[in-house]
Amino acid sequence: MSIEPTEKLTPMDGSAIAKWLTIIAPFLGLIFVIATFAILTGAPGKYLSPFNIRIVLSQTVIVAISAIGMTLIIVSGGIDLSVGSTIGLSGVVTALGINAGYDPTIAVMAGICMGGVVGFVNGAVITTLRVVPFIATLGMLGIARGVAKWIANQEPVNVAPTWINDLVVTFPNPPWLLLAPGVWIAILLAIVMAIVFRNTIFGRRAFAIGSNEAAARACGISTDKLRIWIYTISGLFFGLSGVMQMSRLRQGDPTVAAGTELDVIAAVVIGGGSLNGGQGTVLGAMIGALIMAFLRNGCQQMGWANYVQEIIIGSIIIIAVAFDRLQSRRA
């Protein structure tokens, strides 16, 4: 026997404002960060120069593409700690593919698919073995890293120059692209995924299982199958990040991107994603990634030591989430 407290009726416009706020809050944060550093460095022209912005955007590509995948996972109520390792592994696979004489396009596909395979295994372990995502992907963090080092023979796999190397350069070729091809790819994918979230059954169901898995099951959604798909698709994004990473380093480095998963998760969370699932936007995650990139860049321009950046970025994560909680409490 229980008496359920019915919620207080919230005035509609209040919740509309709250929703609006959660969407623009990360955006305001980004503008705040950029404006602050533009002023602090005393040379807004230099900080906002096309050169610097190109650099920051190129630096963001890897975290941004992964953050798209991570948004999918976090929205569905999961988490993936193996992103950094997957990036390393995919980069190595791509590099090995090129060295084995395959066409670069094939090698890139192999790298992306490697990410998909890792994601599929994550999803399968989570759903069939009933291991919670945190633990399953924590295990995968070690496994993928180990496999990367193993197949790379414990050293970076250097590759001969191909078009892959030009994906995330600072000066795009041809110059009329303005931004590196990788940046455009990230923007395109972000738009595509935003549409997928909004306009496809798959996207809505991802939200549904994240918001209330029991309700989703009662609505006839095969939650296990869906979860495997979600991890696999996200894995493809992490694989693409791995390709981008290999493009930047011009080698498949099995040790690279250790800890990148935390940046990726932070990007999603700063952008309004909730680790409880059911909330998060691709746009927010992109802005979250940019906030961190601009912060790093700005701190360096200021000549601040690394620990200052680390403290600032850590604080931003907490502030962003606290702000989000405050919002939802009011709503």
Place this chain on the structure above:
Amino acid sequence: MKKLGILSFILFVVFAIGCSTPKTGAKKFTIAVIPKGTTHPFWKSVNAGAVKAAADAKAQGVDIDLIWKGPLREDDREQQIQVVEGFVSQGVSGIVLAPLDSKALVRPVEEAKKAGIPTAIIDSALESDQITSFAATDNKKGGNMAAERLGQLLGGKGKVIMLRYLEGSASTTDREEGFLEVMKSKFPGVELISIDQYAGATRDTAKRASENLLQRFGDQVNGVFASNESASTGMLLALQDINRAGKVTFVGFDATPQFLDAMKNGQMQGIVVQSPFAIGELGVKAMIDTLLGKPVEKRIDTGVMMITPDNMNSPEAQKLLNPPV
């Protein structure tokens, strides 16, 4: 709403790109020094050397603004690339870089050159012809010296472990190869029972790797070589833990007070010491000379020395062990 957001974001970027151009034109030189990490004592000595070079230049009337910044996550190539790129967009006069990888850092360095910023390489090689100079220890020579010392002490026989540092680190790989080269050619009686284990980035990982090695090869080990400071420290700690320190002939690389104590106690029989101070000093000096338009040597040897319990108090050794900070 979302569409609007994306749109305004793209507009913002395009606007930002379109509206301004970088401005340079400082009267004094700003030199960025990028080490591999910032917490190793080794890099603190490099820093001291760099500061000295800057001070010397100032004494001669050249004003140098020295910026010291390592990658956010130590030993992460991507992070170091971002630091290089950051300095390029900041428009420093020149960069002095200790690359974490001989290939991965090529692109940012060459892009810097394209943006008019020269780079001098220190400590580890970079496979690029776009650099002004390369100031480093002759690591291979260091490895050779370690093998000579260990081989002689073991009398040309016994079982030896070599603990490598980190996958893909050029300077330590040179040391390791130099060590193996002399070991194999000069001391064929020595059996190399493990040469493929890596210590990892920190003392902690190094200690764990060492423990695992010692666990596996137990009492058969007669001699050990570790190829850098953290690997040597980890190995020393592991040997001390199982009470084998002093019973195994141990040659390490780099100098710390701990190693000097270990040599006094007979737990280490030699350390190969490079001069981080000279690396920092000569690297920055080469960059200043480049900026002043003076000719610069392409390859600068910053010296390496085998320090043993017998010669550790010699003035020559002391100069390396206690550099003027």
Place this chain on the structure above:
Amino acid sequence: MPILVIRNIRKSFGQTVALDGVDLSLKKGEVHALIGENGAGKSTLMNLLSGVIQPDSGIMELGGKAYKPANTTDARRNRIALIHQELSLAPHLTVAQNIMMGVETSRFGWLDRKALFRRAGKVLENFDHPDIRPEKTVGSLSTAAQQVVEICRAIAARAEIILMDEPTSSLQRDDVQHLFRLIRKLSADGVSIIYISHFLEEIRDVADRYTVLRDGRTVASGKIAEVTDDLLISQMVGRPVDMLFPPRKPPAEPARNLVEVRDLSAPPVLKNASFELKAGEILGIAGLIGAGRSEMVKAIFGLERSEFGKLSFAGNPLSPGRSTPTDRIRQGFGYLSEDRKREGLALDLSIADNITMTGYSSCSKFGWLNLRRQRGQSEELIKGLGIRAQTPTQPVMTLSGGNQQKAAIARLIHQKADVLLLDEPTRGIDIGSRSKIYEIIAELASSGKAILMISSYLPELFGMCDRLAVMRRGRLSPIRPISDWTPELVMQVAIEGEDPLSL
């Protein structure tokens, strides 16, 4: 001289009035039974007494002084302990640690383990229960033994008033007798006990006096020996059936059997259920909470593994055991969960998403949602069901409870289900929404849908259903036309398990 006096207590949650004038007086050393239908306010009253929630108005006096517990610690300090329906023990800790939780023995901040075990042992001595050793972990004990631990904890805290909320719901018969012996012993030691139970025979066995709550009010109080069961039951249910319910025509005979269920069981709760459900009818399932009603519909819907039984739809046999909700939805079943928040709705998502979630195919092509069509379909249902919302895209969270429930029902309509399994469709909902929901359900039935409605609210079963069955301890009674039932009879079957009609 009563130890505890409660006068005219009121408490409401938002629009729902839970308590609306409760009086109760408790004497030292007595066992006082608190009885009433589901939702009468008993648990709310217990939560007030134990400081979980605070009353809106009214007076509570403890030993002649005003008693206003701000939280549970406060209540404990005042020597009032609550023993929940669900046990609140830490299963990984030892019996001693559980008993002494909050009153740990310590020496200068260091836990004094020896004294802890000694004192817990002493408390345990009161109940000759040799298998409960202080050093055992609680998780390894039987439910009954855990109940004893829970009571020991109350004693260890030197409780003078112990509140027991349906303590026998998880106990076997022997353990119930054991518990009663404990209660008598406690009462002999001067501890007062408020005892909540649905089972009149239990109350007669253990209680001295009683208070009946109905609709959040005290309606009767007195000595248990002086009333008959019939009087108690009529005091519990005795309210006029109000005008909430729409007129209903019984389905045209002969209606076809849409669903047939034979010997369905889903251990451990559901033991046996058989019934058939006709197109156009509303079949009511009454019974106490925990009797196995929800488990029955979940088993039918494929949310709970059923072990035996037959299930057929429109004459076609369906496999009951391994089917998933996906299968059932395809076959034409629709399910409304009793727990809107945990199993019913995705609260963060929009109304439109929640309504169309089971039937995306009607507004999509090749996996792409036609947002305009989704919105249009939702708007239609929002209007049709009178959901008070501004736009289909606002999160369901922002709706009132009644409107949330309408959205959940809208989903079943959108999904075009032929069989609607409704579990407590009006729980926790204001009167206005309630009558609208009755209207919707009646309309659905008259359009030929088969409806199974579980409810703990008797008037609504009598106001809505064509036929009714009662679930008692996992077994479903035979179905009878509603005209054969009276509220008293339903209570009798639910509580006593005897079906006078079958005698």
